Amino acid sequence: MKNYINYVAATLAIATLTQCKPKSASQVVTGDAASKVYVAPGKYDEIYNFVSGGFSGQLAVYGLPSARLLKVIPVFSQNPENGWGYSEETKPMLNTSHGFIPWDDLHHVALSQTDGLDDGRWVFVNGNNTPRVARINLKTFRTEEIIELPNSSGNHSSPFLTENSEYVIAGTRFSTPLEGNNDVPISTYKENFKGTISFIKIDPTSGHMSVPFQVVMPPFNFDLSRAGKGPSHGWFFFSCYNTEQANTLLEVNASQRDKDFVVAINWKKIEEYAKANKGRVTTSKYAHNIYDDKVHSATSTISDGIVQFDAAELKGMIYLMPCPKSPHGCDTDPTGEYIVAGGKLAATIPVFSFSKMLKAIENKEFDGEFAGLPVIKYESALYGEVPKPGLGPLHTEFDDKGNAYTSMFVSSEVVKWNIKDLKVIDRKPTFYSLGHLMVVGGGTKHPYGKYLVAYNKITKDRYLPTGPELAQSAQLFDISGEKMEMLSDFPTIGEPHYAQAIEASKIKDGQVRFFKIEDNQHPFVTKGEKESKVVRTGNRIDVYATCIRSHFSPDNIEGIQMGDEVYFHVTNLEQDWDVPHGFAIKGAAMAELLIMPGETCTYKWNPDRVGVVPFYCTDFCSALHQEMQGYMRVSPKGSSVKLVWSLGDFSSDAPVAPAEKK
Amino acid sequence: MKKQNIFLLTLTAILSSAMIFTSSCGGSGEGAKTDSTATAAVANPNGIGEYTHVELSATLNEEMIAKGKGIFELKCSACHKLTDAKLVGPGWLGVTKRRSAEWIMNMTTNTEVMLNQDPEAQKLLELCLVRMPNQGLSGEDARSMVEFMRKNDGQ
Numbered sequence: 001m002k003n004y005i006n007y008v009a010a011t012l013a014i015a016t017l018t019q020c021k022p023k024s025a026s027q028v029v030t031g032d033a034a035s036k037v038y039v040a041p042g043k044y045d046e047i048y049n050f051v052s053g054g055f056s057g058q059l060a061v062y063g064l065p066s067a068r069l070l071k072v073i074p075v076f077s078q079n080p081e082n083g084w085g086y087s088e089e090t091k092p093m094l095n096t097s098h099g100f101i102p103w104d105d106l107h108h109v110a111l112s113q114t115d116g117l118d119d120g121r122w123v124f125v126n127g128n129n130t131p132r133v134a135r136i137n138l139k140t141f142r143t144e145e146i147i148e149l150p151n152s153s154g155n156h157s158s159p160f161l162t163e164n165s166e167y168v169i170a171g172t173r174f175s176t177p178l179e180g181n182n183d184v185p186i187s188t189y190k191e192n193f194k195g196t197i198s199f200i201k202i203d204p205t206s207g208h209m210s211v212p213f214q215v216v217m218p219p220f221n222f223d224l225s226r227a228g229k230g231p232s233h234g235w236f237f238f239s240c241y242n243t244e245q246a247n248t249l250l251e252v253n254a255s256q257r258d259k260d261f262v263v264a265i266n267w268k269k270i271e272e273y274a275k276a277n278k279g280r281v282t283t284s285k286y287a288h289n290i291y292d293d294k295v296h297s298a299t300s301t302i303s304d305g306i307v308q309f310d311a312a313e314l315k316g317m318i319y320l321m322p323c324p325k326s327p328h329g330c331d332t333d334p335t336g337e338y339i340v341a342g343g344k345l346a347a348t349i350p351v352f353s354f355s356k357m358l359k360a361i362e363n364k365e366f367d368g369e370f371a372g373l374p375v376i377k378y379e380s381a382l383y384g385e386v387p388k389p390g391l392g393p394l395h396t397e398f399d400d401k402g403n404a405y406t407s408m409f410v411s412s413e414v415v416k417w418n419i420k421d422l423k424v425i426d427r428k429p430t431f432y433s434l435g436h437l438m439v440v441g442g443g444t445k446h447p448y449g450k451y452l453v454a455y456n457k458i459t460k461d462r463y464l465p466t467g468p469e470l471a472q473s474a475q476l477f478d479i480s481g482e483k484m485e486m487l488s489d490f491p492t493i494g495e496p497h498y499a500q501a502i503e504a505s506k507i508k509d510g511q512v513r514f515f516k517i518e519d520n521q522h523p524f525v526t527k528g529e530k531e532s533k534v535v536r537t538g539n540r541i542d543v544y545a546t547c548i549r550s551h552f553s554p555d556n557i558e559g560i561q562m563g564d565e566v567y568f569h570v571t572n573l574e575q576d577w578d579v580p581h582g583f584a585i586k587g588a589a590m591a592e593l594l595i596m597p598g599e600t601c602t603y604k605w606n607p608d609r610v611g612v613v614p615f616y617c618t619d620f621c622s623a624l625h626q627e628m629q630g631y632m633r634v635s636p637k638g639s640s641v642k643l644v645w646s647l648g649d650f651s652s653d654a655p656v657a658p659a660e661k662k
Numbered sequence: 663m664k665k666q667n668i669f670l671l672t673l674t675a676i677l678s679s680a681m682i683f684t685s686s687c688g689g690s691g692e693g694a695k696t697d698s699t700a701t702a703a704v705a706n707p708n709g710i711g712e713y714t715h716v717e718l719s720a721t722l723n724e725e726m727i728a729k730g731k732g733i734f735e736l737k738c739s740a741c742h743k744l745t746d747a748k749l750v751g752p753g754w755l756g757v758t759k760r761r762s763a764e765w766i767m768n769m770t771t772n773t774e775v776m777l778n779q780d781p782e783a784q785k786l787l788e789l790c791l792v793r794m795p796n797q798g799l800s801g802e803d804a805r806s807m808v809e810f811m812r813k814n815d816g817q
Contacts, residue, residue, distance in 0.1 A: 516798065517736060528735040548740040549750070549792050573740055575798035576773075622792045624750075648749075 033487045036478055039066040044508070047440055047451065047501050050109050050123050054472070054495030057104045059125055059136065064440070064451055064501060067476055067490035075134050075143045076104030076127045080591030084143075087593055088567065088602035089522075090291070092300035096130055096148050097285040105129045107497040108159060108224075112207075116163040116229045116445030120506035122207050124159040124168050131155030133170055133200055135207055140512045144291045147209045150284030150306050151178055151196045157222040157238060159200070163229045163445070167267060168200040168209070169236055171222030178216070179284055189247035193219040196308075197238070199267065199274075208290070213274045213307040215314065218371035219245050220261070221254070223328055224395075227267075229445055230336030232354040234268035237339050239323065239330035243370070255345060259322040259378065261370070262330055262341050264357060269317045270309070279307040293515065296522045296599050312372035319361060320370055322378040323350055329395035333404065333419055334445050338383060340404060342393035349393045349406055351422065353383035386422045389415045394435060395498075397442030399449040399479055407437045407454065414454055414477065416484055428484045430475050432458040439479065440501040448503060452477040452484065455496035462489055472496055513577035515598030522600035524569035529553040534645045541566045543645075547581040547595065548573040549622040551647065552615075555630030559643030560607060562636055568603040568615075570595050581628070582618025592618045607634040705781045711768030716805070718763055722817065723809050730810025737797040738807075744814050751790050758808070758815045766811065767804040770797070 039045055045063025048070075053060050057077030061070045078085030078094065085094045085102060094100055104127035112122040122144075123136045131152035135145040149155055154173030161168050175193040177184050184192045195217040200209050220240040228235040243260045246253035284306050291298040311318050324346035331340045332354075339352040360366075360380035367375045392410030399405070403425065406415050412433045416426040434454040441448035459473040471491030478485040517527065526532050526544040532553040535542045541564050546553045552570070560566060570583050574597035584592040585605050593601040607613065617628035635641045708714055734742075741750035757766065761782075769776050769783060773796040776783040787793060799807070 514798065528737070529740045530735050546740060549795060551740070551750070553740065573737060574795050575737060576796040579795060624792055 033478075033485065037065045037067065037476065037488045039063070039068070044504060046504060047448075048504055048507055049438075049453065049499060049501040050111070051455070051474070051492055051499040052106050052109050052125065052497040053493045054107065054497055055105050056494030057106050057127070058494065059106060059109065059123070060493050060496075061141065062490070062492075063504075064453070065476060065487065067474070067488055069493075071141055072493060073136055073141055073143065075125055075136065076101075076106055076132065076146075078102045078591070082594040083591050083601060083603075086591040088604055089297040089600075092298040093143060093146055093289045093291060095289055095300035096132070096287045097150070097302060098130060101130050103129075104132065106494070107156060109498050109500045110159045110161040110168065110443075111500045111502055112165045112202075113161060113163050113444065114165065116233075118441060118444055118500075118502045118506065119165075120502055120510070122165075123500070124161060126155050126158040126170065128155055128173075131158075131170065131172075133159045133168055133209065135209060137207070138507050139510050140293065142291065145207070145209055146287075146289045147200065147211065148286040148288070149196075149198045149200075149211065150286040151214060151216075151282065151308070152198060154221075157197075157225050160225040160227055160236070162227040162236075162267070163233050165202050165204070167227075168202060169225055169227070169267075170198040170200060171217075171225060171238055172196050173221050173223070175217075175219030175221070179282055186247050189219060190245045193245075193247070195219055195222055197222065197265070198306075199270070209288075211286075211306055213270075213279060213309060215265075215270065215318075216308050216310045217263075218311065218373070220263075221250075222263075224330050226330055226332045226339075226443070228332055228336050228354065229334070232332060232336040232339075234266060235354075236265045236267050237330050237332065237352075238263040238265065239327035239341055241326040241328075241344075255326060257325075259324055260326055260343075261320040261375075262323045262327060262339065262352065263373075264319045264321060264376075266317045270314055273314060273317065274307065274309065277309070279309050281305050281307055293512075294519060294521045296515070296520065296601070318373050319357070320373050320375045321352055321357065321381050322367070322375060324348065329393070329407075331396040331398075331443075333398050334400075334447055336445075338419055340396040340406070342395060342406060344392055344394065344409070346393065347388065347391075349386040349389050349396070349417075351383045351386065351419070352381045356383065357381040384422045386417050386424065389417065389424060390427065395437055397437060397439040397452070398447050399439055399442070400447045401449065405437060405439060405442075405452055405479070405484075407434045409433055409435060409457070414452065414484060416479070426483045428477065428486060430454040430456055431462055431473065431489070432456055432460060434475075436496070436498045438499045438501060440503070443500060448501075450478070450480050451501070452479045453499060453501070455492070455499060457495070459491075463491060513597075514575055514579075515596060517571075517573060517575060517598045520571070520598055520600060522569070522571070524567070524602065525600045526569070526571045528573070529647065532645075532647070534559075534643060536564075536643055539564050541643075543568045545570045546573050547571070547583070547617065547628070549579065549581075550617065550624040550628040552583075552617070552628065552630050553647040554645035555647050557631070557643075557645045558633040558635075559639075559641050560632055560634050561639055561641075562607060562610060562634065564607060566605045566607065566632075568605060569600055570603065571600040572597050574598070579621060580619050581621055583615065584618050585615040585632070586613050594619060607632075610634050610636055707762050708764035709762075709768035709772075709780050709783070710775050711772030713764040713767040713771075713801075713804075716763040716767060716808070718808075718812075722813055726806040726809035727813045729803070730806035730808075730813075733799065733803055733807060734810060737799070741792075741794075748790070750792055751794060752786060754811055754814055756815060758811050758817065763808045766808050767801070769794070770799050770804045770807060771801065773797075 047064035049062040051060045059073040074084035110124045111118045131149040137144040156173035157171030159168040175195040221242040223239040225238040242254035289300040324343040327341040329342040365380040390408035390411040396406045456473045459470040572595040588605045746753040746755040
């Protein structure tokens with residue numbers, strides 16, 4: 001508590017010193033802010049905003065400018081709300097070389113691009129803890145693929161995308177000893193530890209990911225990255241810290257050197273090199289999980305063998321640019337000429353020039369080598385520095401008018417500056433201590449601009465208090481004018497790291513509304529009630545069930561025995577938008593299933609006691625939803641009760657009495 | 663007993679609010695294809711939708727019947743019986759005598775609008791209390807259903 005007070009006091013003191021003391025909200029919000037965020041009932045937002053859910057492991061989708069939460073897309077964490085990671089079909093998506101893992105820490109978001117513009121096909125996100133990259137299909141808003149990255153620890157510098165989605169890059173935060181030599185003293189960090197940068201190739205049609213090669217790097221902590229664009233297309237720029245190569249008390253020991261590096265990597269040359277050279281093949285195992293909408297199921301394949309190249313052997317492909325004190329963000333502007341790095345502990349924002357960098361390489365303006373890699377002279381690649389921008393610059397995004405917006409963590413503000421003359425134009429406080437920020441289309445060649453969102457690390461007093469744990473906080477700004485205008489505050493899920501946003505028009509009309517039942521190739525699909533049945537194979541029971549408003553077929557099952565393993569394969573026969581059915585069994589150690597129209601999902605249940613067990617539809621589906629239920633009878637093992645199933649007291653075509661009136 | 667009444671009331675409330683909602687959305691839903699504020703006072707025997715004239719041949723088309731049967735088993739039999747008995751929706755026996763082919767095809771392809779505006783469809787909704795789902799039938803599918811229904815009616 002005392003420490004916290006000291007910390008807050010120190011933050012405030014620093015803020016006061018630099019004259020950017022956060023004002024109260026009433027001071028910063030102007031009169032017409034409300035009308036700018038008001039989206040009338042029934043009207044759509046202008047923008048989709050994909051926001052990392054941080055330690056929730058999921059991806060949140062907001063509409064802007066209203067900041068209404070539209071969906072939480074489950075990615076790396078199990079989601080009992082819809083059965084993600086619980087159903088038999090989705091469990092393989094969370095498989096890794098370590099086995100099934102129910103959680104991860106999702107940090108960064110990258111929308112797929114074509115020619116440097118967001119194309120609205122996919123969004124890529126990273127799992128930080130157990131290194132993975134996921135691809136989400138924006139036609140279904142579902143995670144469709146997850147690939148694990150071997151020889152990687154702390155997949156922070158990921159996922160960053162080239163301008164035609166050729167590659168997604170993934171660099172390591174933690175350097176570790178690599179396989180074959182991994183049981184070593186931690187104190188041998190400098191000799192034995194290595195970082196890696198994985199190149200994930202994207203199939204342009206299917207979006208499927210593969211890892212053709214990895215580059216083994218010196219043991220720095222790679223932090224963030226951006227691909228070049230336009231003239232700098234073909235390059236990646238990484239920020240890194242801990243060039244001190246410390247393995248303990250990094251807070252102090254990794255902050256010793258005056259400058260760390262921005263690493264410039266010519267990926268096109270490395271790609272050519274990789275095609276012509278065999279490289280070293282490791283035996284590292286990694287999981288590759290793919291969800292297929294035709295079979296409504298995922299498969300997980302454990303692959304092994306990754307091709308590696310040592311950075312030192314890639315002569316003329318990797319260069320180091322000194323960058324003041326522990327750079328964090330590393331962002332390329334829309335023209336591709338400028339690379340902006342934010343030194344967490346620096347008092348300026350250095351802006352590198354891509355053309356100057358090329359010239360410096362050509363003229364060999366080097367300051368020697370570091371870990372076998374040439375170091376370009378700081379001044380030789382530097383375009384200029386933004387003087388006194390604020391404290392703790394982290395991330396920079398860009399608008400459509402040649403301006404940059406940098407988040408200042410320590411002084412808790414957004415600073416707007418001009419890329420050409422490097423002069424500060426405006427600064428606005430955020431509440432409190434923002435990390436990432438994003439401009440709509442801010443990572444593209446032609447930003448959409450208009451809105452900026454700051455994602456804050458500290459929430460404190462912004463909302464009605466909810467005990468010790470608070471929602472995270474984001475703030476929406478209108479950046480269409482010369483001065484930024486704060487429009488609204490909104491809480492977010494998990495801890496929002498990076499986010500990206502795209503015009504709704506690029507996504508909304510391509511949505512899948514339901515899955516065609518005719519195309520359902522699930523091995524346990526039930527195409528019509530006539531086909532519903534129950535099959536016993538040893539102690540395995542497969543229930544081929546259907547659902548439609550508002551009943552299950554079958555809804556009475558007898559002959560299940562203790563010790564049986566019951567697989568309830570539920571096919572939703574509906575063929576209309578927004579008619580999922582839910583499914584749950586009393587006492588099952590499971591989350592519910594939500595079954596979309598035309599889809600088949602499987603619920604695994606191990607009966608744990610003799611008796612009659614109810615099941616029901618969990619998603620309100622019609623006026624008679626409350627009637628959508630059934631029973632299963634569980635008998636002792638070896639019981640003579642026959643396996644029978646039924647729906648209603650009639651066969652499908654026999655005349656029956658009219659349904660009883662309630 | 664009282665409890666049941668309350669439940670019925672709630673049901674009616676939910677249903678009527680659902681109907682009000684869909685019949686006044688006018689914005690982006692599929693119900694917006696036609697002007698939904700005007701209530702059709704006089705029933706059009708064709709119903710509402712793109713089918714205004716369907717040619718029926720004297721002899722039944724066996725190919726269409728087979729296709730219609732397949733669709734019935736996959737998408738319809740969960741709620742409709744081939745007898746005159748009501749299940750979730752009305753039994754199909756005699757349907758081709760009660761309704762025109764156009765009405766059947768509009769009901770099966772333009773379901774939302776029919777439920778919101780066609781007086782005959784609305785009567786059925788009041789009777790069955792479950793909105794018939796749009797099962798994503800193509801025009802060809804719907805035509806096959808008519809043929810299958812004609813066969814079921816012994817034509």
